[in-house]
Amino acid sequence: MNAQAFNAQAFGALPRPAPDVIAAVREKLVARLGERVVVSRAVLEQHSHGEGLPAIGVPDIVVYPETNEEVAFVLSLCNVNRVPVTPFGAGSSLEGQLAALAGGVSLDTSRFDKILEVSPDSLDCRVQAGVTREALNAHIRDTGLFFPVDPGANASIGGMASTRASGTNAVRYGTMRENVLGLTVVTPDGRIVRTGSRARKSSAGLDLTHIYVGSEGTLGVITEIQLRLYGLPEAVIAAVCQFDTLEGAVAAVVTALQSNLKLARVELFDEVQMRAAINYSKLDYAETPTLFLEFQGTPTSVREDVETMQVIAEDNGGGAFQFAERPEDRNRLWKARHNGYQAVRALAPGKSNMGTDACVPISALPACLLETKADIIASGLLAPIVGHVGDGNFHLGILYDADDPLEAARAEALAFRTARRAIAMGGTCSGEHGVGLHKIVHMETEHGEGVALMKAVKNALDPNGIMNPGKIYP
Amino acid sequence: MNAQAFNAQAFGALPRPAPDVIAAVREKLVARLGERVVVSRAVLEQHSHGEGLPAIGVPDIVVYPETNEEVAFVLSLCNVNRVPVTPFGAGSSLEGQLAALAGGVSLDTSRFDKILEVSPDSLDCRVQAGVTREALNAHIRDTGLFFPVDPGANASIGGMASTRASGTNAVRYGTMRENVLGLTVVTPDGRIVRTGSRARKSSAGLDLTHIYVGSEGTLGVITEIQLRLYGLPEAVIAAVCQFDTLEGAVAAVVTALQSNLKLARVELFDEVQMRAAINYSKLDYAETPTLFLEFQGTPTSVREDVETMQVIAEDNGGGAFQFAERPEDRNRLWKARHNGYQAVRALAPGKSNMGTDACVPISALPACLLETKADIIASGLLAPIVGHVGDGNFHLGILYDADDPLEAARAEALAFRTARRAIAMGGTCSGEHGVGLHKIVHMETEHGEGVALMKAVKNALDPNGIMNPGKIYP
Known part of the structure; x- marks a missing residue:
């Protein structure tokens, strides 16, 4: 595949469930969730994409569950009927994770907005997946604690766990990988499973928590997150x-x-x-x-x-x-x-911002950034660079005219080369945005045989393939 | 199951491959590995256990591969013939991980003793699995860097990754979970897979590295490890x-x-x-x-x-x-x-030291330690407490007479109650030793439905169940 292989038209083409299946599922959903089942055009459109990509996967139904049991109900109903489910948090992901490529149900976690427990003594807390990072920090401000992981957007904690997000504080406090102690996940067949514990470390079996962190909704739905907190510095x-x-x-x-x-x-x-x-x-x-x-x-x-x-x-x-x-x-x-x-978008009103990120070993950062800078200049595109450089992580905000297929293709090609350059230098095609749709073309280059192992785990935990189809796995 | 359910006799009872299968596999191993295939009684005994448990699983064959390709050969040969394989590092694990419960092949990684690369600029290195932590630190001493993870024993880095080990430095530098950037693993069907990268962070797909870290040789063999290094403090x-x-x-x-x-x-x-x-x-x-x-x-x-x-x-x-x-x-x-x-063992010469560890949230540590101390006193056993208390992690060295079944049962019961107390307080039955045989009885209590997910992953990555059978999964 080459860079041009990704475009909005190429996706959204996955087979969708038959209308009568959707109708039957919708009826059962309404029976249990009532008005929290929505099919209005505006809401469906809103749930068809995140930031940075056009609307390329409109779901058939949006649901707003409020409890783990309701999520289990939705998932097992969809699993039995082979209806795809795409989890949706704050809508801020950048690589197409939220597009309902095969239609089906968009599972919106915004009603999971409760902070379940804060323990200043153990420096941890448990939150529901829809709580945003800003809401969490506002809530704990008086305790003298804070939660450091800070992607640009006011993302949901569940979405941040799902994409293994990080931000400006990662060089000191780590990413979601280091800061999630445990989860509640709901499996496609409707089991409610608590992973990890409140202990800082554990050697008690396979690390289920870190299988789900970064899995972008392809294995199940994260509904609760146990997080590390930190004392505010003096x-x-x-x-x-x-x-x-x-x-x-x-x-x-x-x-x-x-x-x-x-x-x-x-x-x-x-x-x-x-x-x-x-x-x-x-x-x-x-x-x-x-x-x-x-x-x-x-x-x-x-x-x-x-x-x-x-x-x-x-x-x-x-x-x-x-x-x-x-x-x-x-x-x-x-x-x-x-x-x-937003600042990058304001630089060229009317243009779209293709936000992409990559991460390399620290020693490779100077060469990688300078080669990328030269590449940007040669491309003729406007693409500011901003980096969490303490981690070797940097972003391009590639500005392009979404209505100009040639310019869009040039933007794609620049993003493609940036990812491949990072991989070639011992790094990764995505430091913190995830794979979604946009980085699938790099998975085999970066992981080789590892892709087959990822698919084996995916098939083991989501055998019917209902969870967020068309994402991550080539 | 109760505490008494674990004893040396109860294990070692898994069905073993038929003698003619072992003979045929041995012949093919010798054809490729020559004298690095060993069946002498002394070597088989040495590979039947780690520290702290009696010899309860004698392998049929010990092999000493030297390359990834040789490991792949051994595993795929054993996989085709349904012969169990138990990876063996420095022999220092404490929970029975090394016992070849169903016989078969003990795969000794001691010839994987090369430090492949050290990058002072990126603060990382790549080592083969048999390199010990002391050998690594001796090798990099002149670079001004060090590797902080330090279990008591001079364990192999591969073994430490496999048990998700930590030690005294974890409160500041984290455990193997935080310090492994990537791995080379060999799968049971003989694929050589590189996981992770040299980047400090990545959101590029499922976290294969952390599926293998802590999997105790039940999914494949870790042959190489990419590690973070740190500058020596001023x-x-x-x-x-x-x-x-x-x-x-x-x-x-x-x-x-x-x-x-x-x-x-x-x-x-x-x-x-x-x-x-x-x-x-x-x-x-x-x-x-x-x-x-x-x-x-x-x-x-x-x-x-x-x-x-x-x-x-x-x-x-x-x-x-x-x-x-x-x-x-x-x-x-x-x-x-x-x-x-060793100091604890010297306290009562002739007695065995049942080393066990648990980990709780910091806020639960005072109550957990005091209740455990009272329990030790009530048990009449000598069981010193030592703790990496910054992590909420503590150890008991329970001294008991291995030839006295009643005293051994009392020691088991004390270890059992310690684990259950930690779990009940929001913690884990093992902070850093792993599950092996000894902690299997706690897996369902600690993980509930999570055990089924772990088994699903195990079956996906080792469908014939040849890797270290009888460990971790109830």
């Missing part, structure tokens, strides 16, 4: 450091990581992303490659870390640090980071 | 703090964790374990509950952390810190910790 300093060159900015980060410096956040914006952020978030910086940094610890240790980083930055051509010490200044800075996706 | 201070009561020692740890204090290591010895350590390692301390602590960072931050912990300890009845700042003093201290298993 002292926090954020700083912005601008560089003349991308090389210098990346080299500073690589040196800092190799020097054991504890960076809480380190985000790279290239000069195009800076332009987008300056325009969109009214920031007062130059349009040059820039690091957004955050240091956390005690007042003493934070000062020490800042001083070390200043030396490293200066050695690599970085300018003076511009500090944001007051919480409101820091929030403004990180809000600008989180609004990166 | 400053390290170890300290010993003795308490009048177990309550006080545990409360100090819980408070420290809740205060966001960065502990690199925090090990609890009860007064019995202290007696064992004092006798075995010639330490000059009192026989009272004791914390062994380590702080890492810059000279400034370490001093600050120590001062904070001193206040917390004092508030909970801890005595003055006794520091070990010189590397040789620190090494002596941690060697005493790592020799805990």
Whole structure:
């Protein structure tokens, strides 16, 4: 397959259940869930896609279950009738995960909005899948704790677990992989299964939790998540450091990581992303490659870390640090980071933003970023780079005209080459967005025989193939 | 099942391959591996058990493959002939993982002893499965890096991945779960599959790596491991703090964790374990509950952390810190910790040490440890407690006379109650030793319906059930 093989028309072509099957299932769903079964055109359209891709898989029915037992009812009903089910969280995924390619039921978790338990003593909590990361952090603010995983969007925790999401804090706190202690999952045949425990570690059998984390709704529905929480740091300093060159900015980060410096956040914006952020978030910086940094610890240790980083930055051509010490200044800075996706879209109104991400070993990051930058320039497309560079992870926001098939194909081709470059350098085609539809073409290149093992696990846990068909597996 | 259901006689009873099948397989193995196929009595006995359990599963053949292709040959040959295969690393596992319960082939990975690649720039390395943790650290000493996961024994990295091992550094650096980036696994049908990548994070499909980490050789053979490495800290201070009561020692740890204090290591010895350590390692301390602590960072931050912990300890009845700042003093201290298993055995020569571990949420640790301590006293057995308490993980070394069936049954019953208590408190029956044979009785209690999902995955990846039969799955 080549890059052109992905386009909106090529998908949505999976066989759909017969209308009478859908009608019969719908009747049984209504009998149990009543008005929480919706078939209005607007709601179906809304559940046909996430961010970044056109509407390419309209479901036949949207359901809003409220309990594990209702999810089990929906799944087992659909399983018996071979009706596809696509789980839907906040609608913010970027790789086509939410498209109901074979129609069927879109299972919306937004009514799973309860925070079930918070334990400040054990630094953990249990939430329902539809709780968003911002809602969780607002809820626990008074406990002195926070949940660090922060993708750009205000995603649902269930969706974040399903795509193995991360964000700006991963360099210090890890991703969803490291922060999910356990789950409640509902299997296609309607079993309600609790995985993991509240213990920090366990060697008690196969790691079911991590089979479901990152499985993008293809094995079952995640309904509850046990999460690690962290104490708010005593002292926090954020700083912005601008560089003349991308090389210098990346080299500073690589040196800092190799020097054991504890960076809480380190985000790279290239000069195009800076332009987008300056325009969109009214920031007062130059349009040059820039690091957004955050240091956390005690007042003493934070000062020490800042001083070390200043030396490293200066050695690599970085300018003076511009500090944001007051919480409101820091929030403004990180809000600008989180609004990166919208900022990129605002750079070229009317164009679509094909957000793609890749991740490479730290040592490969300079070469990978510079080759990618050259590729962007050669492509003639506008595609800002922003990176969680402490993890070797970076994003392109490729702007293209969705109504111009040639430009869309060029955007696809650029995203394709970016993924393949990362894989060739020992990395992965997706650091945090998942596979969905868009990255399926890379699965065999990245995983080889591993794809067959993934399919074996998929078939074992979803033998009728009703869960989110057409995703992940080539 | 009750605690008495586990005993040496009850196992080893799985049906074994017919002698002519073994003879035919052996002939083909010899044709390819020559003298690396061994059937001498002494070697078979040595491969019939790990630490802590009697010889309860003697294999028919021991093989020493040297390449992935040879492992693939052995597995596919055994798979076709339905001959069981039990992978064998350093022989240090504690829960019966290594017993060849149905005979067949013990696959010894000790010839997989090469460190394939070390990348100081990316802070990672790739090793063969038979490399031990001490060999790895000796090899990379000059790079300024180290690998932190440190179970008591000088285990093989492959074995550590297979049991999801951890150790004293887990509170800061995580366990094998967090530190394995990827694997090479050989499947029962002889496919050689590379999982994961060198990227720090990935959302590219099912997490095959974490399906194999902790699977105890029941899905295939791990032959290579991609590991995270860490820069040696600039400053390290170890300290010993003795308490009048177990309550006080545990409360100090819980408070420290809740205060966001960065502990690199925090090990609890009860007064019995202290007696064992004092006798075995010639330490000059009192026989009272004791914390062994380590702080890492810059000279400034370490001093600050120590001062904070001193206040917390004092508030909970801890005595003055006794520091070990010189590397040789620190090494002596941690060697005493790592020799805990042998020290306990030396406490009662001639007795066996049933090492068992459990892990609970931090908030449940005080109650769990105190109830367990009371249970030990009531049992009349000698069973020192030592804990990686920063993770909520603790061990009992239950001393018993293996030739006295009644005492052995009392030891089993104590281990059984300890596991069930941990599960009831939201924890797990095994923090880091694995399931093997010994913890199978707890799997349904801990995982409920999850056991059926584990079995489904097992059947998908090892359909003929040749890999380490009789382990993990009830």
